Amino acid sequence: MRYIEPHAHMVSRTTDDYMAMVIAGCKAVCEPAFWAGYDRSSAHGFYDYFCQLTDYEPKRAAKFGLPHFSWLCINPKESEDIKLAEEVIALIPEFLKKDNVLGIGEIGLNKNSRNEMTILEKHVNLAAEHDQLILVHTPHLEDKLKGTQLIVDMIKSDSRIDPGKVLIDHLEEHTAKIVMDAGFWGGLTLYPESKCTSPRAVDIMETYGADRLWMNSACDWGVSVPLAVPYAAQEMRRRGYDDETLDKVFYQNPVRFLSQSPNFTIEKE
Amino acid sequence: MKPKNKQNTVDLYYMEARAKLIDIAAFMDRVERDGFTDDFRYSAFKDALKELDSDSRTQNVLLSLSDPTTELIPAATTKAASGAWPDKPQ
Numbered sequence: 008m009r010y011i012e013p014h015a016h017m018v019s020r021t022t023d024d025y026m027a028m029v030i031a032g033c034k035a036v037c038e039p040a041f042w043a044g045y046d047r048s049s050a051h052g053f054y055d056y057f058c059q060l061t062d063y064e065p066k067r068a069a070k071f072g073l074p075h076f077s078w079l080c081i082n083p084k085e086s087e088d089i090k091l092a093e094e095v096i097a098l099i100p101e102f103l104k105k106d107n108v109l110g111i112g113e114i115g116l117n118k119n120s121r122n123e124m125t126i127l128e129k130h131v132n133l134a135a136e137h138d139q140l141i142l143v144h145t146p147h148l149e150d151k152l153k154g155t156q157l158i159v160d161m162i163k164s165d166s167r168i169d170p171g172k173v174l175i176d177h178l179e180e181h182t183a184k185i186v187m188d189a190g191f192w193g194g195l196t197l198y199p200e201s202k203c204t205s206p207r208a209v210d211i212m213e214t215y216g217a218d219r220l221w222m223n224s225a226c227d228w229g230v231s232v233p234l235a236v237p238y239a240a241q242e243m244r245r246r247g248y249d250d251e252t253l254d255k256v257f258y259q260n261p262v263r264f265l266s267q268s269p270n271f272t273i274e275k276e
Numbered sequence: 277m278k279p280k281n282k283q284n285t286v287d288l289y290y291m292e293a294r295a296k297l298i299d300i301a302a303f304m305d306r307v308e309r310d311g312f313t314d315d316f317r318y319s320a321f322k323d324a325l326k327e328l329d330s331d332s333r334t335q336n337v338l339l340s341l342s343d344p345t346t347e348l349i350p351a352a353t354t355k356a357a358s359g360a361w362p363d364k365p366q
Contacts, residue, residue, distance in 0.1 A: 042355075087352045118352035119343075148357035152342040181338040206289065207334070217277045245288060247279035256277075 008250065010236050010257035012036045013265065014113075014142075014176060014194060014223035017075070018056075018064055024226070024233040025071040031237040034258065035273045036068060037265065039078040039113035039142050044228055046085055050094035053081060057098065061105040074273050076265070078112035078142050079103070086117075086126035096129055103137055109268040110134060112142025113176060116154040119146060127161060135167040140268050142194075143175045145182065148201065155182040159189045172267055176223070177202055180211060187215045192264050196225045197235035205235070205242035212256065221261045300325075320360030 009032045017025070017038050028036065038060060047053060060077040068075035079102050081095040102108060114130040116123045134141045141162070146154035158175065162168055175186045176194030179202065186193045193215075195208040203211070208222050224235035232238065240253050265271040307318055320341055327336035343361045 084355050117355060118357075119348055120352040121348045121350060123352065124348055146357065148359045149341055149343050149361045150357050152339065153345060156346070157348065179338055180332075180334040181342065210334075213277050243279075245283065247281035247283050249280055252277070252279075 008032045008237065008240055008253055008257065009034050010240065011221075011261040011265070012224060012233075012236055013221050013261045014039060014196065014225045015233065016041055016225070016227035017068065018059055019228040020226060020233060022067070022071070025068060025073060027234055029071050029073055031234055033073060033236075035074040035076065035265075035271075037076045037078065037109060038064065039144075040080050040082060041113060041144075041227065042082045042084040050091060050098060053095045054098055057102045061102055061107055065107050076107045076109050076271060077105075078110055078140075079108060080111050080114045080130055081126065082113065083115050083117040083123045083127070083144060083146075086123045087120060089122050089125060092122075092126040093129070096126070096133060099133060100137065103139065106270055109265060109270055110140030110142060112140075113144040114141065115144035115158055116146050117144075117150070119150055119154045119157060124157065124161065127158070131162060131165055131168060135165065140265075141168070141173040143173065145175060145177045151177070151179065152181055155185055159185055159191070162191075163189055174221070174264060177225075178211065178220075179203060180207070183211050183215055187219065192219045192221070195220060195222045197222055197239055198225070198231055200230055205239040208239055209243055209246065217252075217256045217260060219260075221264070222257070316362050316364070316366075317358060317360045319366055320364060323364075 012028060012033050015036050015038060017036060040060060057079055065075040079099050081092045086092045111130050111134040114127055116127060143158055145151050145158060162173060170190035174192040174194055177196045178186055178193045183193060195211060196202040197205055197208060212220055222236055222239050224231060224233055226233040236257060240257055243253055307313060312318065324337045324340040327333055327340050330336045341360050
C-alpha cells in the first residue's frame with residue numbers, strides 16, 4: 008500500500024524509523040513544529056528549530072527517498088509567555104518562503120488559557136495574511152472538549168479563513184462531531200495510551216465518513232509508534248475493507264487536503 | 277464508510293476487550309488493596325464506568341472525564357493534563 012504520514016515529529020526519531028516508514032509504503036511525511044519536551048529560552052532557539060525543519064530534516068528524509076514537508080509556529084505549551092511567542096511569530100514569514108513549508112501549525116490550545124488564545128489568534132491572523140493552510144492541535148485528555156470548542160468558535164469567527172483549509176487534529180469521539188459539523192478537516196492521532204487507538208479511529212471514520220478525516224502517528228519523543236498509520240490500515244483490512252478504500256483513506260484524502268498548498272508537490276502515481 | 281465484506285465484530289474484538297476488562301478489574305483491585313481510593317482520578321474513573329450502561333458509551337465516558345466549563349482560564353500554571361477533571365464534584 009501507499010500512504011502519507013501527515014503528522015510526525017521526525018526530528019525526535021531515528022533513521023531506522025525513516026527506513027521502516029519507506030518500506031511500509033510512506034510517500035511523504037509532514038512535520039509540524041511542536042514542543043521539544045522543554046521550554047526554549049529565547050526566540051533564537053526557535054530560529055534554529057525552524058532551520059532544522061526547513062533545511063536539515065528534509066535532507067535527512069531525502070536520504071531515504073522520502074519527501075519531507077513542515078508546518079511552522081510556536082506551540083501552545085510555550086504560548087503562555089506572550090513576549091516570547093510574539094518574537095517567534097515575527098520569525099515565521101521569512102521561513103514561509105522555504106519550499107517545504109505547508110502552513111501554520113500545529114497551533115491551538117493546551118490548558119485553554121487567555122494567553123494561549125491570544126497567540127492562537129495571532130497565528131490565525133498570520134495564516135490569513137499569508138494565505139496559508141492551518142494545522143491545529145487540540146488539548147490533551149480532560150482539556151480536549153473545552154479546548155476544541157473554543158478553537159472551533161475562534162476560527163469560525165474569522166471570515167477570512169476557509170474551513171476547508173484548516174485541519175483540527177487529535178479528535179476523539181466527544182470532539183469529532185464539533186469539528187465535522189463546522190466544516191473543518193479532522194485528524195485522528197493513533198497513540199497507544201492516549202488519543203485514539205486504530206479500532207477507535209476506524210469507528211470514527213465509519214460514523215462520520217472518511218472524506219474530511221485523516222489518520223496520523225504524531226510520533227515524537229514520547230510513547231508513540233512511527234508505523235501507526237500502516238498498522239491502522241491493517242486494522243481496516245481485518246474489518247473487510249478493500250485496497251481501493253485504503254488508498255482513498257491513507258493516500259488520496261491527505262493528498263487532497265495538503266495539495267491546497269502549492270508547496271506540496273510529490274510524484275503522483 | 278462501511279466495508280464491503282463485513283466481519284463478525286465479536287469474533288474480531290472479543291478477546292481483546294476481555295483482556296482489557298480484566299485489566300480494569302485488576303487495576304481497581306490494586307488501587308483498593310494499596311489504599312489510594314481517595315485520589316480524584318480514581319473517583320472520576322469509577323464515575324466514568326457508570327457510562328458503560330448508557331448509549332454512546334465511548335463519548336459519554338470521555339465527557340465524564342472532561343472539564344465541562346466553557347471559559348478560558350486566567351493563566352496556565354502547568355503544561356500537563358491528568359486525565360480527569362480535578363474540580364468535578366465528588
